[in-house]
Amino acid sequence: MHKPKPKLFAAVTLAFVFSIAPALAAPPSSAERVMISTVDAEAARHLALLERMVNQNSGTRNLDGVRKVRDMLVPEFEALGFTTRWIAQDGVNRAGHLHFEHKGKKGTKRLLLIGHLDTVFEPDHPFQKFERLDANTVKGPGVGDDKGGIVTILSALRAMDKAGTLKGANIEVALTGDEEEAGLPLTISRADLIAAGKRADAALDFEGLVVSDGKDMGSVARRSAGNWKVTVTAKSGHSSGIFSAGSGEGAIYPLANILSAFRKELPEPNLTFNVGMVAGGASASLSPNDANAEASGKTNIIPAQAIARGDMRALSRESIERTLAKMRAIVARPFNGGSATFEFEDKYPPMAPTPGNEALLAKLNGVNASLGLEAMAALDPLKRGAGDVSFVAADVDSLAGLGPASSGDHTAAETVNVPSIWRQAKRAALLMTRLSREKSAR
Structure with a gap:
């Protein structure tokens, strides 16, 4: 039909x-x-x-x-x-x-x-x-x-x-x-x-x-249901050097900026995108089931890793694709001393x-x-x-x-x-x- x-x-x-x-x-x-x-x-x-x-x-x-x-x-x-x-x-x-x-x-x-x-x-x-x-x-x-x-x-x-x-x-x-x-x-x-x-x-x-x-x-x-993940990897080192050209800004600040950009730039009718979990530090990782996270670090160490995981729900396939394109573009924006990747798991369609x-x-x-x-x-x-x-x-x-x-x-x-x-x-x-x-x- x-x-x-x-x-x-x-x-x-x-x-x-x-x-x-x-x-x-x-x-x-x-x-x-x-x-x-x-x-x-x-x-x-x-x-x-x-x-x-x-x-x-x-x-x-x-x-x-x-x-x-x-x-x-x-x-x-x-x-x-x-x-x-x-x-x-x-x-x-x-x-x-x-x-x-x-x-x-x-x-x-x-x-x-x-x-x-x-x-x-x-x-x-x-x-x-x-x-x-x-x-x-x-x-x-x-x-x-x-x-x-x-x-x-x-x-x-x-x-x-x-x-x-x-x-x-x-x-x-x-x-x-x-x-x-x-x-x-x-x-x-x-x-x-x-x-x-x-x-x-x-x-x-x-x-x-x-x-x-x-x-x-x-x-x-x-609406649909899908899961996304942003992983940021950056230089680590002594905290006294943070923000410098040589040391960069670590992983947590860029992740925070990415999430803030999601909140400001993604909204449209019938769309929601939740941040369900965040972890960051000198080391950070998710468990195999993606439901738990581990992080370690100290206040005087520039964090080398940061991870955020959440879901996204939309009413049409066009809305999903439009939002994913925006999310990938935001994650790809350059920052000092590292890089970020974006993953999406498409589960329930709209x-x-x-x-x-x-x-x-x-x-x-x-x-x-x-x-x-x-x-x-x-x-x-x-x-x-x-x-x-x-x-x-x-x-x-x-x-x-x-x-x-x-x-x-x-x-x-x-x-x-x-x-x-x-x-x-x-x-x-x-x-x-x-x-x-x-x-x-x-």
């Missing part, structure tokens, strides 16, 4: 969404009423499944734990008529990816549903168990991100099955096993997801719903806002009208991070944030709003049913 060129995220997005949504408004059909009631009737069943999954640790590096969550899900999907494909990822030291496929009516749209099996919480983390805080709130590792999203998928599919609308739907479900820390190289670890995107007519991402000022938001865009993505949100707002829910505005992409849907967004119209509303993600305070699971499942069931009846463009 040809994807239109992305545009800057702006008020035009909201105008587009709200102008189309009223035209799609319709009361729920008899099948849709069955889906709505089924989600409510089976809520306890799905909450129990969420509890079982959360109580099974599946930190990204806990390969056996990820596989155990896989084993919980296979019978759930196969009971709905899906076939299972497990894609081992031994070559990138990850557990693998779980794909399910449901074949429906030929010539109709193929939907790709995206979620993930892993969490950020490894077995040695103290946060391990599911806990019910009250009737509307549960707590636990991955309860929202993204085991709550998986439960939302199953609740929606089971509702479709009960209403008879799943039978004709062409659906592929892709649950990655390493979303929180993707295996490298990405050309291997994301190859099957990218291929699934090329097969699909629409991609629906079941990571968390964002609620802003009490309103549910739709995500038609997500999911730029496109007319196709906006049209999906408009269709979701048609569902909202049928459900008697308020229309969802497009979320500012600055308010969420990168995700797996970005790997397919260049090839297929995509919509993110169809999972439940949660808070404290990636911390020991992660909770999920239970009613949002059922609200999102109803939205997803109706949206998938309506999309599945449309003619495929493939």
Whole structure:
């Protein structure tokens, strides 16, 4: 499918969404009423499944734990008529990816549903168990991100099955096993997801719903994620000679100037660039995982080495390339007594806002009208991070944030709003049913 060129995220997005949504408004059909009631009737069943999954640790590096969550899900999907494909990822030291496929009516749209099996919480983390805080709130590792999203998928599919609308739907479900820390190289670890995107007519991402000022938001865009590193090497010597022609200015002053230039010269809409770690001294180095640094020196020694590491996030490939060109030019500026190098690790691509993505949100707002829910505005992409849907967004119209509303993600305070699971499942069931009846463009 040809994807239109992305545009800057702006008020035009909201105008587009709200102008189309009223035209799609319709009361729920008899099948849709069955889906709505089924989600409510089976809520306890799905909450129990969420509890079982959360109580099974599946930190990204806990390969056996990820596989155990896989084993919980296979019978759930196969009971709905899906076939299972497990894609081992031994070559990138990850557990693998779980794909399910449901074949429906030929010539109709193929939907790709995206979620993930892993969490950020490894077995040695103290946060391990599911806990019910009250009737509307549960707590636990991955309860929202993204085991709550998986439960939302199953609740929606089971509702479709009960209403008879799943039978004709062409659906592929892709649950990655390493979303929180993707295996490298990405050309291997994301190859099957990218291929699934090329097969699909629409991609629906079941990571968390964002609620802003009490309103549910739709995500038609997500920014990229990449890591950069600046390394400065300079002459060392006695501090009494610093700034002289012979001794130079050391490594730390030039690094500070480079970072200051980044802050002043790089800003543009929807771009952020964080400095996550700095080390410098007579010697400085990063650990093999780039998450720790060592430095040594004395006040009377001119520092010979300095390193800074950070990330960069942008909304379009053009913004990424433009920013990288500026960063390289800044790092290449001469200074007294040394040199600097720049490295960039391109990880998650951007999911730029496109007319196709906006049209999906408009269709979701048609569902909202049928459900008697308020229309969802497009979320500012600055308010969420990168995700797996970005790997397919260049090839297929995509919509993110169809999972439940949660808070404290990636911390020991992660909770999920239970009613949002059922609200999102109803939205997803109706949206998938309506999309599945449309003619495929493939």
